[in-house]
Amino acid sequence: MTKTILVGCGAGFANDRPDAALRLAQDLAQRSGQRYIMLELLAERTLAEAQLRKRLDPETGYSARLFDFLEPMLDLCIEAGIPIITNGGAANPRAAAQRLRHGLAGRSPELKIACVLGDDLLEETPPRYERWLASGPLEHPVSVNVYTGADGIAQALAEGAGIVLCGRVADPSLAVGAIRHGLGWAADDWQKMAVATTAGHLLECCTQVTGGYFAHPGMKDIPDPANLGCPIAEVHQDGRLIIGKTRNSGGRVSEQTVKEQLLYEVHDPRRYLTPDVVLDLGQARVQDLGEDRVEISSLLGHPRPDTLKGLAGVRGLWFGEAEISYAGPGAVARAALAREILLQRFDQLAPGIQPWIDLSGIASLFNDQGGRYLQKQLAQAPSLEDVRVRIGLTHTDRPQIEALLAEVESLYTNGPAGGGGVRRHLAETVTTRSFLLPRDEIHTTLEWY
Amino acid sequence: MNLVTLADYAHARAGDKGNILSIALFPHDPAHYPWLLRELTCARVAEQFATRQPSKVHRYELPNLNALNFVLEDALEGGVNRSCGLDRHGKSLSYLLLALRLPGPQG
Numbered sequence: 297m298t299k300t301i302l303v304g305c306g307a308g309f310a311n312d313r314p315d316a317a318l319r320l321a322q323d324l325a326q327r328s329g330q331r332y333i334m335l336e337l338l339a340e341r342t343l344a345e346a347q348l349r350k351r352l353d354p355e356t357g358y359s360a361r362l363f364d365f366l367e368p369m370l371d372l373c374i375e376a377g378i379p380i381i382t383n384g385g386a387a388n389p390r391a392a393a394q395r396l397r398h399g400l401a402g403r404s405p406e407l408k409i410a411c412v413l414g415d416d417l418l419e420e421t422p423p424r425y426e427r428w429l430a431s432g433p434l435e436h437p438v439s440v441n442v443y444t445g446a447d448g449i450a451q452a453l454a455e456g457a458g459i460v461l462c463g464r465v466a467d468p469s470l471a472v473g474a475i476r477h478g479l480g481w482a483a484d485d486w487q488k489m490a491v492a493t494t495a496g497h498l499l500e501c502c503t504q505v506t507g508g509y510f511a512h513p514g515m516k517d518i519p520d521p522a523n524l525g526c527p528i529a530e531v532h533q534d535g536r537l538i539i540g541k542t543r544n545s546g547g548r549v550s551e552q553t554v555k556e557q558l559l560y561e562v563h564d565p566r567r568y569l570t571p572d573v574v575l576d577l578g579q580a581r582v583q584d585l586g587e588d589r590v591e592i593s594s595l596l597g598h599p600r601p602d603t604l605k606g607l608a609g610v611r612g613l614w615f616g617e618a619e620i621s622y623a624g625p626g627a628v629a630r631a632a633l634a635r636e637i638l639l640q641r642f643d644q645l646a647p648g649i650q651p652w653i654d655l656s657g658i659a660s661l662f663n664d665q666g667g668r669y670l671q672k673q674l675a676q677a678p679s680l681e682d683v684r685v686r687i688g689l690t691h692t693d694r695p696q697i698e699a700l701l702a703e704v705e706s707l708y709t710n711g712p713a714g715g716g717g718v719r720r721h722l723a724e725t726v727t728t729r730s731f732l733l734p735r736d737e738i739h740t741t742l743e744w745y
Numbered sequence: 746m747n748l749v750t751l752a753d754y755a756h757a758r759a760g761d762k763g764n765i766l767s768i769a770l771f772p773h774d775p776a777h778y779p780w781l782l783r784e785l786t787c788a789r790v791a792e793q794f795a796t797r798q799p800s801k802v803h804r805y806e807l808p809n810l811n812a813l814n815f816v817l818e819d820a821l822e823g824g825v826n827r828s829c830g831l832d833r834h835g836k837s838l839s840y841l842l843l844a845l846r847l848p849g850p851q852g
Contacts, residue, residue: 559769561760652829661837668796688829727826
């Protein structure tokens with residue numbers, strides 16, 4: 297029998313469910329063989345938000361919910377010898393490591409906590425990132441990071457890390473590092489890296505492969521959808537890859553759930569670029585083995601790219617939204633009149649700032665800035681008795697946005713009959729810019745706590 | 746002509762990268778794959794998303810998976826960075842594709 301390792305994923309984004317992660321850890325602790333848990337806690341803009349928190353308090357800046365995931369499973373994983381690998385170090389892996397060590401209060405002195413550093417290009421003195429920005433310099437960047445690959449993680453595990461805290465690292469690489477360590481696969485064995493990266497890609501959004509982002513009653517039903525189990529990849533020395541999930545959990549792993557996630561956010565399936573390999577899914581096959589286990593095969597790999605992706609986060613844009621509703625007879629006509637009034641008011645008060653306007657119930661999710669989809673739907677004379685008018689605005693001038701959002705509230709007294717339920721929301725939004733940089737310019741390092 | 750709704754024959758998942766929308770689509774019955782290959786041309790998908798004014802539509806075929814992967818450039822109104830819309834990621838847009846009406850497989 298060839299060697300098999302298990303890699304479970306307990307989080308697919310910053311606000312995922314810690315109770316599901318704990319059940320994953322409890323399940324893995326009872327299994328045998330080499331096991332790992334990965335926690336993916338960063339989205340494109342999360343890192344910039346973490347940098348802002350770090351500026352206010354240098355002891356923060358790691359993922360806000362990192363410890364909600366780590367603390368309940370920590371003793372269990374230490375006891376069972378399950379390394380935890382996470383990008384939840386975010387903008388400050390060192391601070392996360394210090395808090396973790398402090399929280400252990402002398403317990404588990406043998407536990408080695410590694411920080412993988414080198415992704416934070418803003419931290420460099422002097423900063424080098426400006427030379428790689430194709431479209432000119434950045435004004436007030438709050439974060440500039442490079443998506444590193446699995447090298448630092450594999451090295452940390454080889455040196456005995458029980459917890460690996462990373463900042464920005466490509467999501468699948470969290471699993472690739474574990475698999476390289478567990479099975480001794482070489483970083484330039486492209487076929488094996490294709491298998492490892494596919495495992496990471498299927499795991500990285502956690503329950504999106506076990507029945508989340510999937511159910512459609514009557515068409516695609518999912519058992520116990522309130523308690524989806526976290527995914528577990530079984531990776532065999534010979535390159536077999538099987539996706540399963542936490543025992544006795546809700547959800548389902550089927551050909552359908554795996555196929556949907558296999559192509560999720562993929563553009564050209566024959567050239568999926570990651571820092572570890574160029575993955576080719578063009579020949580991929582998916583086979584249901586029953587009992588929530590699905591095998592993925594015929595994965596091809598090509599040498600990893602010479603460039604890495606960088607991502608900069610920039611401040612200064614405000615995103616405002618305001619809503620008001622109309623219900624009962626003539627609701628559509630009154631909501632449409634409210635829209636006309638708002639368009640005219642905006643034109644008078646702030647020519648050049650065009651609001652996005654939805655009539656929820658008629659057109660919102662599928663709508664567009666120009667209201668083309670809304671017009672198309674309105675032309676079909678929809679009959680609804682509860683319609684919500686929503687405006688959305690982005691601008692660098694905060695007071696201007698506030699004034700325009702107030703126009704929605706002013707419809708209480710100035711607008712069509714029976715308008716109610718105004719809500720307003722305004723928040724700074726970080727915009728991101730991606731760029732490419734030469735791989736050989738980036739060297740990750742380890743720090744131990 | 747006897748038109749059917751794509752959602753009755755296929756399932757799909759949407760993803761975003763910047764201002765680029767991708768949608769992977771799978772027939773419930775693999776026997777319907779050749780029919781979808783024939784009907785769901787880039788032009789037909791571009792027409793379904795006309796109000797989003799994509800600058801380019803790509804289609805990738807994955808016969809082993811009985812899948813089609815559509816990539817629509819500039820279709821997310823600026824995407825999660827800049828869109829003023831409710832669904833800045835475009836997560837719901839798999840269902841705009843599934844709302845497509847097309848000639849049935851038996852025709």
